[in-house]
Amino acid sequence: MQRHPMTRLALAAATWLLVQGLLLATAGVARAEQRPAAAGEPIRIGVLVPLSGIGAAAGKDATDGWNLWWQRHGRTVAGREIQSFIEDTAGNPDLGLSKARLLVEQRQVHMLVGTVFASVGLAVATYVEQVGIPTFYPIAAADDLTQRHRVPNLMRIAGWSSSQVTHPFGEWVATTTPCRRLVTLAADYAFGHEAVGGFVNTFTDVGGQVLEQIWHPIAETDFSPYLARLAATRPDCVFAMPVGAPIIRFIQAWHDLGLWGRIPLYVGEVVTDQAILRGIDPPDLVVGLISAGHWAEGRDDATTQEFVRLYEDAYRILPSYYAAAMYTAAQWLTRAITAANGRVEDRQAFLQTVRATQLQETPFGPARLDDYNHPIFNVYIREVVKRPDGRAWNVVRHTIPNVSQFYKYDPEAYLRQPVYSRQYQGINWP
């Protein structure tokens, strides 16, 4: 049939030549950008954030928080200029991984910071483990990043983990409120499983009882069937954690079905984060909602409020935890680079310095790392309050100081358990 079967191969050849030519050309450009690493030269920091795709809004907050620190505190640390290379991951692990390699291999960055999505963070983790580059994750919350699958050169400075915040929250609800019989409702994926697992684990430790655990598809549009079922079990209280766009639909449904004020509702940190609160109109829908978080933009503290004011002046909105985390990570790195006298080329020594850095005053409160490269910080029981200017924010009702990712459990025993999942919620452990 083919009169000239080779023509197509020829075309392939031509096109690949073209593509390779382009690759080569860009490779040339990229090579030209490389500079030998030496003290006195700038310190290059690669930043991985989603700037396109569904994570773009979070990525913008993160970038803004990061840039704000350097704008306000100067781009020279220990005599060396700090250069940031911000790259788009599109929230896609393939692309995140490619960009990580680009930053490390072409741009020759000294360290990597970032990733919003856990999937991207985990994809990059295997790579950075192989090459040993100091890597910092202030946002990605997957428990196992600093637990069962931890990577020696990966530190969650200014970061958090899904269950870290809910561990004290579950215990707090069980011990300080009349709630004994609980129903949980959360997005059916790892982040939901881990956050709810943390809550349920401690809640049941102190005698609470879980009536039912409801998992909804992450992009749920209609919450009424879940809420009807939930109300029918007559719980004392509910812990809920939808994520993203469904949050507002969840809140609306909670009101519509008349559950507001009837069943006490406790929610996960992301539900009332500024990333969501900004978009809730009117804010009265969520005023009074109780959550726990490592970030509380309404915390009555000089450092926190200084950051909130700077951020508000610069961007006209209140900072989400993405912004606070990247700002604080920059603060952390500034301290560590200063302490290391700018010698970031010695990776082991630098990592050691970062690990040893303890911060008394950050927008989050005091922070330091545990033996597993994860921060120990305060967890705040927060309430959504309307400010005089009409905007809602989270103020602190109660502080649980120095919470580790293992809470009060023995780390070794804790790590022998699997990570929280639909199947394992820590109800019968310990």
Added chain:
Amino acid sequence: MRTAWTWASVAVLGTLGMFAPLYLPAFYLRLLTESLIYAMFAMSIDLLAGYAGLVTLGHAGIFGISAYLVGYLTARLGLPMHVTFPCGVLGAVGASLLFGIMAVRTSGVYFLLITMAQGMIVWGLAFRWTSVTGSENGIRGILRPDALATQQAYYYVILGAFVLVAFLLVRLVRSPFGLSLLGLRENEARLRALGYSVWLHRLLAFLVSGCFAGIAGAFYAFHNNFVSPDAVHFVLSGQGLLMVILGGAGTLVGPVVGAGVFIFLRNVVSLYTDRWPMVLGALFVLTVLLAPQGLVGLARQLLRRWPAGAEPAPVGSTLPYGVVSPQPLDGRNNPAPHQPTNHPGKRRR
């Protein structure tokens, strides 16, 4: 003449490919590797969409099942690659059998919707079955054996696999079975009235395509050392189709070119602008509007015009549901009807 030119190109291409690790920096070598993996994936989609006229939006599901199986067996159970790789491909074939049986009795929009739903089921599993798949955290640490640990070594593996897959697919589309796929696309009722069991041929096409998608998926897992729900997501199915259409459906070179362009744009253009998805979108729209037969079709038309001059361009046609249709197997026009008849047997090659 043309053959000489072709072989020269093949030689240059082969040399470039063989020595890519010598002149390409690691990052770009990685992109090339990635392009080849996606090229295999896109070719598997093209076999269904471009050749058999079955436009699927669920192929990432099959690709991802293989990637997940490989990931689970390698990273969680510690099995070696020579065991996990075939398991992944077998899993993909098994899934194709299951999905195929459900899907092949439908066609057109219904086929598209069913395959899309199948892909979503796989995604839902990957996303929600945390204890096995790790949900959005995925499975990480899918390490290659030491011999293949370097980017260079793995590139050669992928290059070899790509050449083999491309060779098999070229043979396939020129085989009697390949011809029957074109028949399916062109006029399935007529094909049935010629004694073909339409659903069986479709199922076979689905299985073969799934097998190649599975091969690509298994390589993908070892390429990224990681697999997460993005690898089974509907978006990836769509991107695969996009690569096919961009390059030219119903040709095997098309998906390869499409994959290369896609990976290049995504990785390199995104270095310069966050608006890279718009660049990609614009290119896609332009392709559909100006070169409905894809970049390869466009190149072919230009090539045809340039030396020969006056030969008319072939009339493009459109597959149902907006997917741009390929040319028939032999895309070029043929000699005028009144030309002397050569002896039949000698005429063809």
Added chain:
Amino acid sequence: MAAVPALQLEEVTRSFGRLQAVDGVSLRVEAGERRAIIGPNGAGKTTLFNLITGELPLTRGRIFLFAQELTHLPVEARIAQGLGRTYQVTNLFPQLTVEQNLLLAALGLTRTKFRMLAGLPRSGPVREQVERLLAEVRLEYARQRPARELSHGEQRQLEVAMALASRPRVLLLDEPAAGLSAAERVMMGSLIRALPRDLTVVFIEHDMDLALGLADRVTCLHYGQIIAEDTPDRIRTNAQVQRVYLGVG
């Protein structure tokens, strides 16, 4: 009734809603017979063919091919039993070349059609069949042209060749001469006349002269029912047939 009939229909009926397109048709075509089916537009002739090949399911009735019941078999299985057909409205693989069209037809009943790694047959029975048919319908010069680029007459010829490619025992031709010029009609007529005598041919033809010239027997269909069945000569003079043809125009 010694010989087994090539094609036998018993009370074959098909209704579309309230319309009885084919209404209790019983028919017996002997092996080797040339049978014409005539009747005005909308009489149900094409529908009858579709019922025989299985492209439309029956409402009622039974169909036998050489005493083998086809009634519940799918299309492809009926074809495999030895049926071949052409269509009133040209029904080809438009983007494929003439040669590819014929190859598909010739491969239809072989196991070769499942070969995935072998090239298209360059020799052997399938190839010979294709070459023979190309010669027979005089389309060798057009073998590499897409079917859609053929003239209408050439497409009709290709249709016939494709129907013959699987070596059917019973050939159903649906208005093979429809839309052809006078010269092409003559060619089509001689093509049909030249078909091997052991092949049973049932053909629908609107043109009385052509039909009566080719047929051994003629069946006349009207509103889905057989109103006459006889030799061409007697059909020509059949009052009822004349009325039907004059009445409808």
